[in-house]
Amino acid sequence: MANIAAKRIKREFKEVMNSEEVAGGYIKLALVNDSWTELQGTIVGPPDTPYEGGTFQLEIKVPETYPFNPPKIRFVTKIWHPNVSSVTGAICLDILKDQWAAALTLRTVLLSIQALLSAAEAGDPQDAVVAKQYRESQQLFLLTARHWTNVYAGGPSAIWEFDQKVQRLLDMGIDEHEARVALSHYDWELERATEQLFS
Amino acid sequence: MADYFQEMGWRELEDGEQPNHLLHMARFLIDFGHYDDYLTGEWPRLPPAASKEAVKNLQEIVIQTENKECPICLKKFQVNEKAKEMPCHHLFHEKCIITWLNQTNSCPFCRYELPTDDEEYEAFKKQKLRAEQRKEDIETLHNSMFS
Numbered sequence: 001m002a003n004i005a006a007k008r009i010k011r012e013f014k015e016v017m018n019s020e021e022v023a024g025g026y027i028k029l030a031l032v033n034d035s036w037t038e039l040q041g042t043i044v045g046p047p048d049t050p051y052e053g054g055t056f057q058l059e060i061k062v063p064e065t066y067p068f069n070p071p072k073i074r075f076v077t078k079i080w081h082p083n084v085s086s087v088t089g090a091i092c093l094d095i096l097k098d099q100w101a102a103a104l105t106l107r108t109v110l111l112s113i114q115a116l117l118s119a120a121e122a123g124d125p126q127d128a129v130v131a132k133q134y135r136e137s138q139q140l141f142l143l144t145a146r147h148w149t150n151v152y153a154g155g156p157s158a159i160w161e162f163d164q165k166v167q168r169l170l171d172m173g174i175d176e177h178e179a180r181v182a183l184s185h186y187d188w189e190l191e192r193a194t195e196q197l198f199s
Numbered sequence: 200m201a202d203y204f205q206e207m208g209w210r211e212l213e214d215g216e217q218p219n220h221l222l223h224m225a226r227f228l229i230d231f232g233h234y235d236d237y238l239t240g241e242w243p244r245l246p247p248a249a250s251k252e253a254v255k256n257l258q259e260i261v262i263q264t265e266n267k268e269c270p271i272c273l274k275k276f277q278v279n280e281k282a283k284e285m286p287c288h289h290l291f292h293e294k295c296i297i298t299w300l301n302q303t304n305s306c307p308f309c310r311y312e313l314p315t316d317d318e319e320y321e322a323f324k325k326q327k328l329r330a331e332q333r334k335e336d337i338e339t340l341h342n343s344m345f346s
């Protein structure tokens with residue numbers, strides 16, 4: 001790894017560790033290997049959002065050309081959000097692409113991703129299905145996002161009705177995550193989800 | 200007074216130079232109001248490198264106080280160390296800021312923009328400015344009529 005990248009990541013690591021946000025438990029950063037090229041980020045779901053109470057893991061890959069190019073970040077924890085792929089965890093956030101600036105740091109990037117959970121950018125979606133639900137059935141979107149937070153991120157509120165529907169598909173021998181994805185995609189209509197799964 | 204062609208950054212083709220059709224098409228669409236995204240939106244990729252001239256003209260200063268750091272490598276400057284100053288007064292190591300400006304034209308700290316050598320991008324910036332002014336003019340007119 002290029003010298004400047006490794007040196008900068010080390011300095012940033014110290015900065016994050018001494019930050020208020022780490023002290024307050026809002027974000028975390030951990031090393032994955034000795035080479036400083038891969039890190040694990042953690043953010044907690046912001047209050048007054050369906051992600052509240054959840055803990056979300058992020059994979060951070062630092063390119064050789066850092067900080068002249070942005071880090072590559074994706075959600076490892078599955079999440080239901082218009083700007084995050086429900087399949088790959090890829091994030092659509094301008095500062096991770098063409099709005100990157102070399103003075104941004106892992107700390108500011110993690111905080112920006114956390115802010116994205118509070119205020120989605122529906123005009124610039126990463127996941128078209130989630131974005132459509134976000135625009136057209138806000139209530140269903142909030143419940144689905146809360147359900148995913150509960151199941152995958154340790155969030156506190158279980159949605160009983162959704163759990164029941166997932167269980168119905170499990171009983172038919174469908175994989176749990178596949179079942180949840182199908183139901184979420186079809187606005188929790190059991191019949192349409194089943195149809196799609198068996199088509 | 201600068202004429203319209205000058206203002207738009209237009210010039211005659213050099214001997215043997217081919218017209219940039221994409222650029223002309225973009226201008227045409229903008230002028231006839233068919234290219235709203237291009238006009239109101241953002242540049243769709245990383246803006247181009249700063250112009251050679253602008254990079255060459257960056258001020259060099261000598262660091263006087265402790266505790267300032269280069270926002271690119273995050274290393275603290277030493278007193279008496281040389282640094283480059285952007286017009287927005289942000290300070291960087293020469294190597295750090297030049298690597299960045301060879302890639303894109305703005306201050307990595309505050310996004311202050313330096314000029315570029317990219318004709319298409321400069322045309323886009325001018326159009327955007329004109330669109331904003333036009334919008335302001337319309338608003339002023341509207342307010343004077345209805346207040």
Ligand SMILES: [Zn+2]
Binds near residue numbers: 269271272274291295
């Ligand atoms: Zn530097």
Ligand SMILES: [Zn+2]
Binds near residue numbers: 285289
């Ligand atoms: Zn600046």
